[in-house]
Amino acid sequence: MEDVSSSRGSIAAVGHSRGEVSPPTEVEELSPPKESKPAPVTPPKESKVEGVSPPKEGQVFALVIGINDYLSNNYATLLGAVNDARAFKKYLLDPREKRGLGVPASNVLVLEDRQATRAGILAAFQSHFMDNPKIPDDGNATMILFYAGHGTRILAPENKIAPDGRVEAIAPVDERTKDAAGNEVHAIPDYVLGWLLSRLAKKKGPNITVIFDACHSGGLGRDVGRARAGGSPSPSVPLELDSHLWKDETGAAQTAPSFRMWSQSAPSHVLLAACGQEETAREIRYIDDNSVHGRFTESLITWLRRVSLENTTYQELLNRFPAWSGQTPHCGGERRDRLVFDGNFPQTGSRAIPLIPHTSPTNDILQSFRVDMGSVDGVVPDTEFTVYGPDNNELCTLVAHSVETGKTILVPPGKQPVVMKDGQSVTIPPQSRAEVSDWKNDAMILHVYTPDDFPHTTDLFPKHDITVQPKGRKYVQASSVADADIIIRKVDDDIVIRRLTSTILECHPETRFPLKDNAAHLPLVADGIAHFNYFLERHHGSAPLKDFSLEMHRLVGDYPGRRPDLKASPRGDGNLVVDNEVNIPSRAGAKYGFTIRNTSEMDLFPYFFFFDPEEYTISLWYKPESYKVAPLTKKTEDADGTVTVGMGSERAFEFMLPPDQPHSSGFLKLFVATQHLDISWIKQNVSPFDPNFQGTPRIQAGQEPLVAIPEWDALTVVLTMTKQ
Incomplete structure (x- = not known):
C-alpha cells in the first residue's frame, strides 16, 4: 500500500497546546534570579565509530x-x-x-x-x-x-x-x-x-x-x-x-x-x-x-x-x-534517534542500547545495569546481551535478571559479583551499549522452512542444527512445513516468501523480491520478517486496558482546518473503523486522519504504528512528546480523552493504489501504556528486501525514573483499500 503521507509533518504532539497565563x-x-553556570569538566576523549564522524567543514x-x-x-x-x-x-x-x-x-x-x-x-x-x-x-x-x-x-x-x-x-x-x-x-x-x-x-x-x-x-x-x-x-x-506557499x-x-x-x-x-x-x-x-x-x-x-x-x-x-x-x-521529529548533526548516520542497524548503572538492593551483585527495554520488546529472563564500549569493541556478555514492561536489569552470567571475561574482571566505561545476542524467547523466533532444491539454504543456516538459533538471529530452521511460520523458495530470479501463520496470512499470503546475487543478505531478510511478525502479533495476554480505541476519518475542509467528515460513516460519527476493520476506496486527493480515544479512568501514553505487509516496513505515526505527561488523558464528565493524528494543521494521510494493483491491505497498530515506554525502536523504516537494510533500528537512552511497572495493551485494525 502506498502511503503518500506516511508520517505527521510538524514539531509537537497533536492536541498539545501551550497554556496562557496573565500578562507580566x-x-x-x-532581572532574573542569579544562577551558576554548569561547572566545566574535562571533555572526554572522543572515540571513533566506523563510518560516523562529526559534520565536515563546509557542510x-x-x-x-x-x-x-x-x-x-x-x-x-x-x-x-x-x-x-x-x-x-x-x-x-x-x-x-x-x-x-x-x-x-x-x-x-x-x-x-x-x-x-x-x-x-x-x-x-x-x-x-x-x-x-x-x-x-x-x-x-x-x-x-x-x-x-x-x-x-x-x-x-x-x-x-x-x-x-x-x-x-x-x-x-x-x-x-x-x-x-x-x-x-x-x-x-x-x-x-x-x-x-x-x-x-x-x-x-x-x-x-x-x-x-x-x-x-x-x-x-x-x-x-x-x-x-x-x-x-x-x-x-x-x-x-x-497561502501562496501551498497553492499550485x-x-x-x-x-x-x-x-x-x-x-x-x-x-x-x-x-x-x-x-x-x-x-x-x-x-x-x-x-x-x-x-x-x-x-x-x-x-x-x-x-x-x-x-x-x-x-x-x-x-x-x-x-x-x-x-x-x-x-x-x-x-x-522522526529522526531524533540519529546522531547529533550527522544526517548520514543510518537509521537501521542493530539495536544498541545505552547501559545505565544500577545498584542491587541486596548488594549481592556489585555490577548490574539497566536497559530501557523489557517484556513488551520480547526480552525474557536469561536473554543475553553483548556489551560494546565507546570504541565499538566487544567487552563482555550480560544476561537479563529481572524483566519488567519497559526495563530490564542486566547482571553478569551466573550472577557473579563482578563482570568477568576470560578470567579477568571487566570495566564497563560510560557510553557503553548493549545489543541482544540471544533472545532466549521462543515466541520471538521465526521458524523458516526451505525446500530441498533451495540453493541458498547454507546462507540462511550455516550450521544445520535446527535446534540452535544462530547468535543474534531471530529465526531458526524448521524441519518440516508443519513446523514452519514461513516458506522461502526461489522462482526464476526472485525469492518467494509464503506465510503460513499470523494475521498477515488473511491479507497477503505471499510476497517476492529480487535477490540480485546477494544471498548473504538473506539472514537479514529473515530477521526483518521475524521482527515484523512478532510486533504485529504482540498483545497483552490479560488485556488489562480495555477502554481505548482507534478511529479513522475521511477529512473535509481546507488546510489548516481539516476535520472529520461526519457523513462518511454509517453511524454519522465520522469513524470508518467497524469491528477493527476499515475498507476504503482508492481515491486521488482523499485525505484521512485518526483519533485515539480514551474512555478509561487512567491517563495513557499511546504509540501508533503502521505495518506494511508487502514491504515488511513498520512506520511510527505517533509517539508522546513527553516522558512525564500522558497526552491521552482520562475520561472526564465532559469529554473523552483524545489525541488526533493528521488533522487540523497537521500533515494529512493519503493512500493510493498503484495502477496495476486492484487491492491492498495494511495494519494499524496501537500500543497504550500507563507509563512512558521507549518502544519507538519497533519501527522498521527500511524494507528487509532492500540491500541497505541492516537490521532493526538503534534507539536513544530513556532515563526517566521508573517507579512502577506500567500496564500496557494493544489493538490492531486491518486497513483494506480497493480500486473503485
Missing part, C-alpha cells in the same frame, strides 16, 4: 536568530536572547580542538533584533537555505535553524482540530505592529514553518535541526526567571497571508500535504525545544560573568561541547540536561 506585571520586570549551514527588543509593548524586553544567538554562533565557529563545530563564518547568518522582522526571517530562510548554491541538493549538508526570543500563540478559529482554537508561532521583532503599507504584521505560525522546512528537506535533504529557546504558554514567573512568551495570544493570521501555479489550494511544526514524528527535521506544553522557557542571570542566557541554550551549548558527537543522539543529548521545575526540554 511591573514586579515581574525585575554545515546555520541561520541564527536572537531577539531582545521587540517593537510592540505587548512583549517584555528580554535580556539573554541575543546573548544566546551570539553564544551559539561562537559554538558553531569554534574549531573542533575547542569542542566547536568548525563551521566557516560565511556559512552562518545571524539576525539580531531589528534585523529579525517577519519579512527578514522568511527572506533569510529562502536565501541562506533554499537558494544557497553552496548547499548541495544531495542531502549531505547539515542545516541548523536557531531561534531565541518570544514564542506566542495565534487565534485560529478556522482550525477546528486545535483544542482551544489556537496554534503555536514564533514572534518576529515587528509582530503586532504595522508595516510601511499600514498592514498588520503577524507572527509566523507553526504550519508555515513546517511547510518551509518540508520544502527545504525535499530540495536539500532532511538533515535539518531546529532549535527553539522560546515558549508558547504565555506569562512570566517571578520566582524562577524571565519567561520567553507573549503575555496574550497574537491576532489571528489571515489564511491568505501565506493555477492558484488552487490543497494540492500538497499539510504540515505542522510541533510534531513528534516530523520527517523533515529534528526539533530541540526549550520546554513542553503548559511550560515556560526561562532566561537566567549567571553569577560567573553576570551574563543573562536562556538556561536551555546554556545547557545545550555546554553539553554539545562535552559529549562525543560520534556516539550521542539528539534524545540522549537532552537526557543529560538537569531537571528544572516547570521547564522540560523537548526533542521531536
Whole structure:
C-alpha cells in the first residue's frame, strides 16, 4: 500500500497546546534570579565509530536568530536572547580542538533584533537555505535553524482540530505592529514553518535541526526567571497571508500535504525545544560573568561541547540536561534517534542500547545495569546481551535478571559479583551499549522452512542444527512445513516468501523480491520478517486496558482546518473503523486522519504504528512528546480523552493504489501504556528486501525514573483499500 503521507509533518504532539497565563506585571520586570553556570569538566576523549564522524567543514549551514527588543509593548524586553544567538554562533565557529563545530563564518547568518522582522526571517530562510548554491541538493549538508526570543500563540478559529482554537508561532521583532503599507504584521505560525522546512528537506535533504529557546504558554514567573512568551495570544493570521506557499501555479489550494511544526514524528527535521506544553522557557542571570542566557541554550551549548558527537543522539543529548521545575526540554521529529548533526548516520542497524548503572538492593551483585527495554520488546529472563564500549569493541556478555514492561536489569552470567571475561574482571566505561545476542524467547523466533532444491539454504543456516538459533538471529530452521511460520523458495530470479501463520496470512499470503546475487543478505531478510511478525502479533495476554480505541476519518475542509467528515460513516460519527476493520476506496486527493480515544479512568501514553505487509516496513505515526505527561488523558464528565493524528494543521494521510494493483491491505497498530515506554525502536523504516537494510533500528537512552511497572495493551485494525 502506498502511503503518500506516511508520517505527521510538524514539531509537537497533536492536541498539545501551550497554556496562557496573565500578562507580566511591573514586579515581574525585575532581572532574573542569579544562577551558576554548569561547572566545566574535562571533555572526554572522543572515540571513533566506523563510518560516523562529526559534520565536515563546509557542510554545515546555520541561520541564527536572537531577539531582545521587540517593537510592540505587548512583549517584555528580554535580556539573554541575543546573548544566546551570539553564544551559539561562537559554538558553531569554534574549531573542533575547542569542542566547536568548525563551521566557516560565511556559512552562518545571524539576525539580531531589528534585523529579525517577519519579512527578514522568511527572506533569510529562502536565501541562506533554499537558494544557497553552496548547499548541495544531495542531502549531505547539515542545516541548523536557531531561534531565541518570544514564542506566542495565534487565534485560529478556522482550525477546528486545535483544542482551544489556537496554534503555536514564533514572534518576529515587528509582530503586532504595522508595516510601511499600514498592514498588520503577524507572527509566523507553526504550519508555515513546517511547510518551509518540508520544502527545504525535499530540495536539500532532511538533515535539518531546529532549535527553539522560546515558549508558547504565555506569562512570566517571578520566582524562577524571565519567561520567553507573549503575555496574550497574537491576532489571528489571515489564511491568505501565506497561502501562496501551498497553492499550485493555477492558484488552487490543497494540492500538497499539510504540515505542522510541533510534531513528534516530523520527517523533515529534528526539533530541540526549550520546554513542553503548559511550560515556560526561562532566561537566567549567571553569577560567573553576570551574563543573562536562556538556561536551555546554556545547557545545550555546554553539553554539545562535552559529549562525543560520534556516539550521542539528539534524545540522549537532552537526557543529560538537569531537571528544572516547570521547564522540560523537548526533542521531536522522526529522526531524533540519529546522531547529533550527522544526517548520514543510518537509521537501521542493530539495536544498541545505552547501559545505565544500577545498584542491587541486596548488594549481592556489585555490577548490574539497566536497559530501557523489557517484556513488551520480547526480552525474557536469561536473554543475553553483548556489551560494546565507546570504541565499538566487544567487552563482555550480560544476561537479563529481572524483566519488567519497559526495563530490564542486566547482571553478569551466573550472577557473579563482578563482570568477568576470560578470567579477568571487566570495566564497563560510560557510553557503553548493549545489543541482544540471544533472545532466549521462543515466541520471538521465526521458524523458516526451505525446500530441498533451495540453493541458498547454507546462507540462511550455516550450521544445520535446527535446534540452535544462530547468535543474534531471530529465526531458526524448521524441519518440516508443519513446523514452519514461513516458506522461502526461489522462482526464476526472485525469492518467494509464503506465510503460513499470523494475521498477515488473511491479507497477503505471499510476497517476492529480487535477490540480485546477494544471498548473504538473506539472514537479514529473515530477521526483518521475524521482527515484523512478532510486533504485529504482540498483545497483552490479560488485556488489562480495555477502554481505548482507534478511529479513522475521511477529512473535509481546507488546510489548516481539516476535520472529520461526519457523513462518511454509517453511524454519522465520522469513524470508518467497524469491528477493527476499515475498507476504503482508492481515491486521488482523499485525505484521512485518526483519533485515539480514551474512555478509561487512567491517563495513557499511546504509540501508533503502521505495518506494511508487502514491504515488511513498520512506520511510527505517533509517539508522546513527553516522558512525564500522558497526552491521552482520562475520561472526564465532559469529554473523552483524545489525541488526533493528521488533522487540523497537521500533515494529512493519503493512500493510493498503484495502477496495476486492484487491492491492498495494511495494519494499524496501537500500543497504550500507563507509563512512558521507549518502544519507538519497533519501527522498521527500511524494507528487509532492500540491500541497505541492516537490521532493526538503534534507539536513544530513556532515563526517566521508573517507579512502577506500567500496564500496557494493544489493538490492531486491518486497513483494506480497493480500486473503485
